Amino acid sequence: METLAIERDSEFPGLVTVTLNRPDKLNAISFRMHQEMIDFCRQMETDSTARVIVFSGAGRAFSAGADLGARKDAASSPIVAPATPDALAERLHATIGNRSSAAIENLDQVTIGAVNGLAIGGAVAWLACMDIRIAAESAWFSIPEVDLDIPLTWNALPRLMRELGPSRTKELVMACDRFSSEDALRWGFVNHVTADAALIARARALAAKLLKKDPISLAQTKSTVNALANLMVPAEATHADRDYLVLARLLAAERSATPRDAAPEPIPEAASPSAEGPSGAPIF
């Protein structure tokens, strides 16, 4: 695969490691990486020899989140009315993050996220889909979507709420502050913090321990906990995510034409009540 390095562990049969592998772009999650992640998860559906999967990032980051290069391309494409085929294609593409996230969460294998460097936005969303998370002590996290004028999508809000609780989720998503691996540990988002150099060894040691357990008992535990946890935060809560994403992009294009701090249009003194806006467009 071009964006993921997948290896079978030679010391611990049953352990598969998946390394996000675009280190020159801090492992930003491109459309191809989403697709390859979905393909990998599909392969795992029928692979009973793979029992534990460790996810990590190549180089100095776990991942810098959604590929902003791709977003820039999308934003610079001609903005069209939502009913045109281009906007519809964008709406279809907007579910790719939901699909890759669901694919990770629905893996039957036990999944461990090993967080080195940094995990931003979509990377935090992917991590929330994994069973157990371990962070290097220098790692940091952030969820900057609101600062980028886009809603947090990929079905991440219910998952973060499940992992962190409603109030913490609201603060992190709305204030967009960075948080450390120690913060993540205190809030229960990561299970362990470890010395940077020991991160992968720690994840492999946990995997080795799990590989000695009865696989059916592990699988039953995972599916029962997931079923119960997902009762509390049904995925349907985010059915409109992709529409918000398309809308946010349309609004961003409009805003770039009219800077936010531009002086508002003066209101004509003798304006008579009208069903139309200044341009003659209907007011909804």
Ligand code: COA
């Ligand atoms: N999408 C695409 N490319 C990204 C990226 C992203 N989300 N994050 C980093 N990169 C690329 C940079 O463009 C740069 O590529 P280049 O060398 O070809 O110019 C490379 O990765 C290294 O990033 P750089 O910014 O030089 O590293 P840094 O250590 O100075 O800063 C960050 C690291 C993470 C603070 C900074 O890259 C950043 O803020 N990235 C955006 C994070 C983000 O907002 N993600 C979106 C979440 S929805």
